[in-house]
Amino acid sequence: MPGTTFPAFLKLNKLDVLLLGVIAATIGWLWYRSSAGIHYQWNWERAFSLIMTSGRDGELPYFFQGLLATLRLSLWGIVFAGVLGLILGLARRSTWFFLRLPAQAYIQLVRNIPPLVFVFIFYFFISSQLIPVLGLEAVLRNTPTEISLWQSVLFGPANLWENLFSGILCVGLIAAAYIAEIVRSGIDAIAKGQWEAADSLGLTKLDRFRFVIFPQALSGIVPPLAGQFISLVKDSSIISLISIQELTFVGSEIANSSGLIFEIWLLVGAGYLALCFGLSVLFSHLERHSQKHYQAR
Template identity: 65%
Template sequence: MVQALVLGSLIGIARSQKAWFVRLPANAFVQLVRNIPPLVFVFIFYFFISNQLIPLLGLDELLRDHTAEVHPLITWLFGPARLWENLLSGVLCIGLLSSAYIAEIVRAGLANIPQGQWEAADSLGLPTWVKYRYVIAPQVLTAITPALAGQTISLIKDTSIISLISIQELTFVGSEIANSSGLIFEIWLIVGAAYLVLCLSLSMLFKQVEKRSLRHLSR
């Protein structure tokens, strides 16, 4: 989630720039990801891209070096060490997938900022990061919070897709327990309830963020 929010925000800002060499790659990434079905994107990323990217970054050796002695709590949270490479691929994949949609939300939020706000910040001679931090970001956050909440909730639900590459997330574990216990209806009911609790909690959190943003702007 953090990866998607950070990367999506950066790409959204890049799409709003006037320089074509900054805007064009960001636009290409967003259009490419948004026009490929999520399931197809997961398979392409896992079977082709991650097999080249993870060794290139040296992450495979790093994972192998830290799998000798693993605390049981770490295994319970992240699954067996032999599947950590799959987990890393899944996290990167879902983060990239969601970041394309968040980038569009951020771009739309920036586009809705009145031109006078930009001109006022520039007339004060504010550095770029100060302008975004204290002038632009609070207004954008207030405008995009509802859409961002919906996309974040979709991100939580989309994690079920990566169960297809043997990542022990909620859907994968639920499927294994249902198959081994025979309590198919009961297990999937619990899985659905868990997703419901997670999504409702995030929805309430974003409502609080929206209220605080509105109070900040009204000062």
């Protein structure tokens, strides 16, 4: 319609149209080959029926319980990884040796170990010992099953809090090493003149960082940070290997029990696509907001 405007993320250029066409052709070819080549009988009606079947006592369907578990794991993992990554990134640039060396050692260690190996090492050798050391046994292992609504929404069932905590630590510790390097490189990209200008104003180190350096670094940090957070959502699928009941774990159980391999895994992929696309849209808005000072010039 004349005068109709669309959000920026819905505007397609020629390359977008070409890519969508290639994707559609690929999906169509795979669909044809699965039907004609291996004679796979699609049964979407039963697949949707399975994922929509309610649990006991009016609980959400098992599939959507896994989707919510992935959402909780991803959101808390993003918060934890963001805070820890910022601290590590600042420590990485510190002039104090006893801060810089441990941060650099941690970053290099995590970035050069496969995530799957890290998850197994953490879960089987560290996680079981870490909870008592932190004094969280009473909260994570001895919490009554009757919890408030806000606790249920934010953290899920009380009997799975320990699993959620372990999963958050796993994905957060892995992502924090990469976020630290993003933060460090973003700050290092600020011109030396900006530091000197902040010094000339007589600002303290904290105010110099808060009001001059970090706002400028943020515009360069947001795009790679968005990619890293989206990767965190996708990488959360490896947590299923330590029996945390997120979307991949739930999808695997439903697919194996029903035999609807293609249908269920495509629905699992659609769930991750929805989560990652929503996050990419959010960060596109944040990116435009962080670059307003460039547009005002």
